[in-house]
Amino acid sequence: MDELQVIRQAREGDQEAFEELVRLKRDKVFWVAYQVVGREEDARDISQNVFLRVWRSLDKYDENYAFNTWLHTITVRLAIDFIRRQGRKQALTDEFDETQPGSAAGARSPELPEQERQLQTEEIQRIFNKLARYLTERQRSIFVLREFQGLSMKEIAGIVGCRESTVRNHMFQARSVLRDKLKRHFPEYLPREEGPEGGQGSTR
């Protein structure tokens, strides 16, 4: 059964089909939520709420539009809502997960390439979480949708509810802030010629 069939059956109230839809989309929803809010438990709660909204709004879903975009819209808006309700300072400061969601933490066997890759990704995630705290929730959402999901500026504008020019401005600001903070806190990750003079160590 293809995705559209699953969606149609779920729309008819078929809970088994909806469970299948959840299974198909949960990773995507969870990771978008996680990249925006930065904490596993919160991302999980948001993801569940996303699917509840999907269930209750499926009859309004227009098949002429990409389902994933619709899903992104709900996810990002709920994530932004969450951050605003929590207070951005609280949500995006020192409380980011240091552990990595859904990963086999502790099972470190460097001789296995996949686990090596996983460890590398976890380190990258840790750095991103630390730097993304300097972004507003909207900048962060836009950065995630563009850089990780590959959505067009027009799609992002529809999702976050502003004009394309505003999205481009937020994107520019987000990249600028991230580059600056990366240079300041993790100079070892910069290309050699961009590192600070004599900067061998990290200031993190």
Add this chain to the structure above:
Amino acid sequence: MSQMTCSEIGGRLDAYLGDELEGPELRGFIAHLAHCPECRRRASAMDPLKMFVPLAARETAGEEHWEGFWDGIKGKLEKPPHRRAGRLIPWPVPARWVAAAGAVAATVLVGFFLVQQGAGPGQPPQDRVADDGANGLVESIYIDQIAESLPARLIERRGEVRALHLTRVDERSSGSINHYRAGGEVVPATVSDVQLAEQMESIIEYSLIIAEDAGEGEEVRVVSFESEQFPFGCQAVRDPE
């Protein structure tokens, strides 16, 4: 989406770094970079932020991560999908008071619109976004999308309305972000927030704010009434532009 080769990536790297790619090509690029350390290294040498691309391909490791996830959803699916939002006024009010208040509110509102009509054509509406900076979630909506939720007397007047703002108020927060349309051109929306908002269990109140682009920025009128589906607080304001 077809897999891109390292050669194809190399040929379009400048376009990618210049943010010129869109659609399947952009997503193909990201998918390739997420899994190809060599191409990622080349991209990161020119833009260090590309080091984050592997985060685009994150996957949870194993079913154990999802333990209880579906159960948490399923338990709530069994509740009635549509519930009536809480009352605007948290104490019982005699029905005739509500009816009288509604009638007064409708009169005031319609009167306001009539006054605006009589005032002659105003300046073209400004396309702008106002954010009151409040910390609550705000649902931005468009007139057509909520038409069915509005009382008939408002639907009749909606042709003159420049913008609608739906402010969601829940138990912990409130706030609003305003969505405007300019010159009849509505910014496209991909989903109706009303459809989403009505499902939020924490919602205890809706406020519908109607903005007219009629001159100096000032609040003109606040009226409240209850629709068949939601308690609305209806506020008419002038556009500060």
